[in-house]
Amino acid sequence: MIKITNLEKFYRTEEVETIALNKLSMHVDTGEFVAIMGPSGCGKSTLLNILGMLDDPDEGSYVFNDIEVAHFNERKRADLRKHNIGFVFQSFNLIDELTVFENVELPLIYTGVSAAERVKRVEEVLDKMQIMHRRNHYPQQLSGGQQQRVAIARAVVNKPKLILADEPTGNLDSSNGNDVMELLTDLNEQGTTIIMVTHSEHDARYSHRIIRLLDGQTVMENIMV
Amino acid sequence: MILNYLKTAWRNILSNKFYAAINVTGLTVGLVVGIFMLLWVQDELSFDRFNSKADNIYKVGIVGGTGLSKQIFSNIIAPVSTFAKNELPDVKDGVRIMAVGDAPFKYKDKVFYEDNFCFTDPSYFSVFDFPLIKGDKRNPFPDNNTIVITESTAKKYFGTEDPIGKTVIIGQNEPVSVTGVIADYPKNSSFQYRVMLPLSRFNYLAYIKNKTSYDGKTTVQSMDADWSSFSFQTYLLTKPNTKAAKLEKELQAIHERQKPEDAPVPYLTQPLPQMHLYQADGTDGGMSTVRMFAIVAVMILVIACINYVNLSTARSMLRAKEVSIRKIIGAGKFQLFMQFMVETALLFALAAAVAIALMFILLPYYNQFSGKQIALNITSFNVWACVVITLIGTLTASSIYPALLLSSFEPLKALKGKVTAGIGTAAFRRILVVLQFSVSVVLIVSTLIIGKQLKYVFTKDLGYDKENIITFNMRDDMHKHADAVMNELKKDPSVLAATVSSRNMVVGGSSTGNNDWDGKPKSSNLWFNQIHGDKNLIDFFKIKLIQGSNFTGVVADSSHFIINETAVKEMGLSGNVIGKRLRIQTINGTIIGVVKDFHFQNLHKKIEPVVFQYNPANSWRVYLKITNANAQRAIAISTAVWKQYNNDVPFNYAFLDDSYRRIYSDDSRQGQLFNIFSAIAIVISCLGLFGLATYSAQVKTREIGIRKVLGASVARIITLLAREFMILIALSTAIGLPVAWYAMNKWLQDFAYKTNIGWAVFAFAAFAAAAVALATISVQSIKAALANPVKSLRSE
Ligand SMILES: Nc1ncnc2c1ncn2[C@@H]1O[C@H](COP(=O)(O)OP(=O)(O)OP(=O)(O)O)[C@@H](O)[C@H]1O
Numbered sequence A: 001m002i003k004i005t006n007l008e009k010f011y012r013t014e015e016v017e018t019i020a021l022n023k024l025s026m027h028v029d030t031g032e033f034v035a036i037m038g039p040s041g042c043g044k045s046t047l048l049n050i051l052g053m054l055d056d057p058d059e060g061s062y063v064f065n066d067i068e069v070a071h072f073n074e075r076k077r078a079d080l081r082k083h084n085i086g087f088v089f090q091s092f093n094l095i096d097e098l099t100v101f102e103n104v105e106l107p108l109i110y111t112g113v114s115a116a117e118r119v120k121r122v123e124e125v126l127d128k129m130q131i132m133h134r135r136n137h138y139p140q141q142l143s144g145g146q147q148q149r150v151a152i153a154r155a156v157v158n159k160p161k162l163i164l165a166d167e168p169t170g171n172l173d174s175s176n177g178n179d180v181m182e183l184l185t186d187l188n189e190q191g192t193t194i195i196m197v198t199h200s201e202h203d204a205r206y207s208h209r210i211i212r213l214l215d216g217q218t219v220m221e222n223i224m225v
Numbered sequence B: 001m002i003l004n005y006l007k008t009a010w011r012n013i014l015s016n017k018f019y020a021a022i023n024v025t026g027l028t029v030g031l032v033v034g035i036f037m038l039l040w041v042q043d044e045l046s047f048d049r050f051n052s053k054a055d056n057i058y059k060v061g062i063v064g065g066t067g068l069s070k071q072i073f074s075n076i077i078a079p080v081s082t083f084a085k086n087e088l089p090d091v092k093d094g095v096r097i098m099a100v101g102d103a104p105f106k107y108k109d110k111v112f113y114e115d116n117f118c119f120t121d122p123s124y125f126s127v128f129d130f131p132l133i134k135g136d137k138r139n140p141f142p143d144n145n146t147i148v149i150t151e152s153t154a155k156k157y158f159g160t161e162d163p164i165g166k167t168v169i170i171g172q173n174e175p176v177s178v179t180g181v182i183a184d185y186p187k188n189s190s191f192q193y194r195v196m197l198p199l200s201r202f203n204y205l206a207y208i209k210n211k212t213s214y215d216g217k218t219t220v221q222s223m224d225a226d227w228s229s230f231s232f233q234t235y236l237l238t239k240p241n242t243k244a245a246k247l248e249k250e251l252q253a254i255h256e257r258q259k260p261e262d263a264p265v266p267y268l269t270q271p272l273p274q275m276h277l278y279q280a281d282g283t284d285g286g287m288s289t290v291r292m293f294a295i296v297a298v299m300i301l302v303i304a305c306i307n308y309v310n311l312s313t314a315r316s317m318l319r320a321k322e323v324s325i326r327k328i329i330g331a332g333k334f335q336l337f338m339q340f341m342v343e344t345a346l347l348f349a350l351a352a353a354v355a356i357a358l359m360f361i362l363l364p365y366y367n368q369f370s371g372k373q374i375a376l377n378i379t380s381f382n383v384w385a386c387v388v389i390t391l392i393g394t395l396t397a398s399s400i401y402p403a404l405l406l407s408s409f410e411p412l413k414a415l416k417g418k419v420t421a422g423i424g425t426a427a428f429r430r431i432l433v434v435l436q437f438s439v440s441v442v443l444i445v446s447t448l449i450i451g452k453q454l455k456y457v458f459t460k461d462l463g464y465d466k467e468n469i470i471t472f473n474m475r476d477d478m479h480k481h482a483d484a485v486m487n488e489l490k491k492d493p494s495v496l497a498a499t500v501s502s503r504n505m506v507v508g509g510s511s512t513g514n515n516d517w518d519g520k521p522k523s524s525n526l527w528f529n530q531i532h533g534d535k536n537l538i539d540f541f542k543i544k545l546i547q548g549s550n551f552t553g554v555v556a557d558s559s560h561f562i563i564n565e566t567a568v569k570e571m572g573l574s575g576n577v578i579g580k581r582l583r584i585q586t587i588n589g590t591i592i593g594v595v596k597d598f599h600f601q602n603l604h605k606k607i608e609p610v611v612f613q614y615n616p617a618n619s620w621r622v623y624l625k626i627t628n629a630n631a632q633r634a635i636a637i638s639t640a641v642w643k644q645y646n647n648d649v650p651f652n653y654a655f656l657d658d659s660y661r662r663i664y665s666d667d668s669r670q671g672q673l674f675n676i677f678s679a680i681a682i683v684i685s686c687l688g689l690f691g692l693a694t695y696s697a698q699v700k701t702r703e704i705g706i707r708k709v710l711g712a713s714v715a716r717i718i719t720l721l722a723r724e725f726m727i728l729i730a731l732s733t734a735i736g737l738p739v740a741w742y743a744m745n746k747w748l749q750d751f752a753y754k755t756n757i758g759w760a761v762f763a764f765a766a767f768a769a770a771a772v773a774l775a776t777i778s779v780q781s782i783k784a785a786l787a788n789p790v791k792s793l794r795s796e
């Protein structure tokens, strides 16, 4: 599903140039659950953002579902993104002014799904995330674990082929964190490819494979058993 | 989709009530004032355009005199229209109007005192869009003893009865019958005559029944043969595409052929729709005010838009996260753009609804103040067009930039709180604030200078005395017994002095170019303003005699002249002019005195040549000098005397200083309006500034907290917050003052006599703007500076 070769990303400021990704190559197959680990500042988030087409690489190739997307413009990337990729963040990133239901409904609105179909699909996914009873609450009225469940619901409501999660349990206690990992595992078992950045070896054990980064390069890959 | 946008927009307004309130208030005030002003402008520009042939109707004028005494006659001689119609192929028709006022119209036992009626040609009803709704369209005036009246006049005279065929007595004993009725005039018609008499009736009365002569020898048989009496407004209906310049030349040629001694006599034409706002020579009349109002209206709307743009772009930083999330989830740029447009539109709809409601409430006051009759009902299409266009214009101006800005955030950066757009937009916002306050400064300065000039006008020593004087015009019977009237008035102790004159001293009167004196240069075409009066006139008004002597009332005085200094200068004389020969019209006489210049015209005009003539017989206006304390008694006595001669006509008198104030009523109204405009501009600007200061304090809460923990004093923090704004205000002053200086110099050019602008006005304006802005900012800054740092740090 994903194949990147010699990917490079630089950040230039007036004084210094940071190499966030340094000739990085890797691939992820459809249906895989991959964890990315590494010390702070090694380029994990940068990689995830490029994979999610929120950012573009400076050099190298990124093939997504057999399409070269490294030099896609913003509109094309946005288009590809909204139909194929769901995001889960450490800080949930729900919209405070919208209710649980409306937050989850939003991606469907942007992909032009009809209103009746939207209700059906949102209710389905809220049910699955066991957050249905909170559908009319606003994010501030929920606990962190509940918020992350809403965020996951929002990421999967469009039935994306790929879910990118950047430290999804980072702001949660271990019990809530485990719930989230169970959810992701379930999704993966139903066929969704998952790439997750994490600092926690515990969470990484839920994945099939761990890619370890150091200074923007792959240093090791462990296959989980 | 739209529904979703609306829902989000509505929530956003609710969750930010403070900003929404500031925005809606600013927009509402701006819209109400802006729209009211634009409606006024629209109405002024619409004058006379309802006439379907307006573009092919020209008003004819004649240029008379040279140099200082050059003037334009908008009332011209009667034959021009007749000759033009007969001889010029371009001219299809002509209308002459001789306006008259002041006559009682009697129907049965009811008396109506009409002060606005006219003699006119029958073409009045076909050239202009004033068709007869009752009577014979082809023949409105079957004979000289007929009249046409307006609908409301008919109602006033005859109630519900059919007006056609009714007999009305004009004046003492002149019966006429009603043969036509026209609809009431639109409010934006320059013509508002309530009764029309046939011009042929005037011709009969003035030229056939009573013989008219222009030089005391030759009698003229008809008004169409009188090339000397400048009494008729003249309008020509031409074929389409007629060249005005050519028409003027042709008219001049006709005149010079018929009366060669007048040559050269340049003619002027003015298109009908321009008559209301431009002078006869094409220079600005009311147009300068209209232009000024249009500019100020747009300025006020711009200020209101700026508030919206500034507040929403400032707050966009706070919404960066929301925008990023939406983008990551899949929102396209256009979808986000639309979302913010809808948000603005919703806020605008709120403001517009409040504004329109307010306009309905304020409309009666507005109409009273502006002298308009604007109605806000379904049928007033033009009014609504103006309202809707203004709304759409302001909406567009304020929505596009914030929507573009917000929808173009880069999702990753915005999510991390690194919105780099900040620097650019902050600069843009500063420019807008400077623009707002520059406008406010200009308006403050304008208000002050207009006020100063008005004070100058009202307190200037005019060179004659206008205080504690009442004046009225005698009518026929009274004038016949003028000596007895004056004696009776003077007898009363409440009357300190009395005089009569042909001229209303503050309003104006007749002038003549028919004159000659020893040594008159051939090229000179000097016009004299004529003031006829009795022997008391000059003393009565405390006009200073600087050479020669006053009239004494002897018979020889009828060929004596007293002139002013300007006349001496313009005549090219110097030194002792007493005894020099001067002919004014048919009177060949000598100059016996010279008076110091005095302002017999309003201060918009330079002092012109004046000639005083001893002629009580032509002096219909009575002036009584009284004291403040016994004014009531003097009025009572005058009323009693009036009643002896004119029982059925109401006594109309005026205080001379009131009349003087009234000629500046336009200027005074402008002054008042500018007070209002500047107040509103400042209020709206400050509202925006208040919002920005609040935002700025809010954004800096954390920074302030850290600084306080590190030991910064409250005063330091207030300075930190207020400094940026104060720099902007200083900049606005630097821009606003020169602009105001330029604009006000232009405005003052309209006055021949004017106040010094002086630096104090500018200093005050700069100070006022800074003070108001500082007060606005400090509320928020002080609040932020005093806040407990522990609290503000935790809130992050
Ligand atoms: N916008 C930026 N401008 C400049 N440098 C950046 C920017 N974003 C990231 N970097 C740099 O790129 C490198 C990689 O950053 P990245 O956020 O990918 O690290 P990370 O592995 O996600 O770290 P963490 O585990 O702390 O989240 C870091 O050295 C960081 O300083």
Ligand SMILES: [Mg+2]
Residues within 6 Å of the ligand: A044, A045, A046
């Ligand atoms: Mg990271």
